[in-house]
Amino acid sequence: MAMLDHEKVIEALAATLENEVLPALGQGPSRLQLYSVLDVLENLSAYLEWGGQLAELEVAACRRAASQLAGLLEGELSARCRDFAAETGGGDTALETARTLLVDVIESPAFDSSEVRATVDACLGESVLTAAMFMKPSRLSEVSKG
Template sequence: MIIELQKLLAGIINTLEEEVGPDVAPGKARAQFYSCLDLLNNLAAKLDWNRSLLSTEIAGVEDTLRLTLPLVEKVAGSRRGGGAEFSTLASNIAGVLAEEAADGELFARRVRLNEVLEEAIARINAPGAEDGLDEDGREAIEQAAATLREHLRNQTLRDAMYLKPMMLGKISQG
């Protein structure tokens, strides 16, 4: 779910029409092909990403960021010589959690939350991130890293549940 659904469907329809249609043999196959295309054209305007999938992912990121926030604040406070980058991260996490998604903007909300989640992963797991931290800070950064990994685990397993086996052999062999 990287590309927005309407754009993805428009591209699929375009590829089918221009790249596949001309090579479909006349007769039964062509009749079936254009029937499918007609249906896809009409369905496209009525479809959206599954709200339940998006909502589950959004809730998962929000929960993770809520758990991570106090740990990041602790890291920011325990860093000798200042923890400005962790203060900024804490502020960004608090900011995104305070935002509310307007109706129909779940996809955008998911993107925004994952941007901050990714920022947290990059900051907390960066080489040397634990340098200059006192014992409490080290413990907090380890907990934060584990919390983020737990989310990655849960989201990966959720995504995998809906993933059909890749048809690499058929695609490669043509």
């Protein structure tokens, strides 16, 4: 099935639902659920195409931040930052490690330091803005109308 590109499959599914199924539905719960399915399918396509890359970008941003934070923090948190900055692994494990580390820094007393805060904020800002770039326009207005 390698000849079937997932993005094209999803596009075809969405087109069939929108052009063939939707017009046959009246107003009400079925129509609303179908709009939700379309919304999810459209974003799933983007996620499948870019999701891995997005996670890598977030991990990379966290590694850069961790490298700086290692010099600003003390003790165990500093060591964890140094270790994480030196690692090269990716995937879900690296992403969860990165996020857990950031949360621990934010919840530590060291976050009162303006330098620590600025470093974390730069990392967070980069990550959330990058993630939002991959969102497709929402069908919330259709879904809400039912």
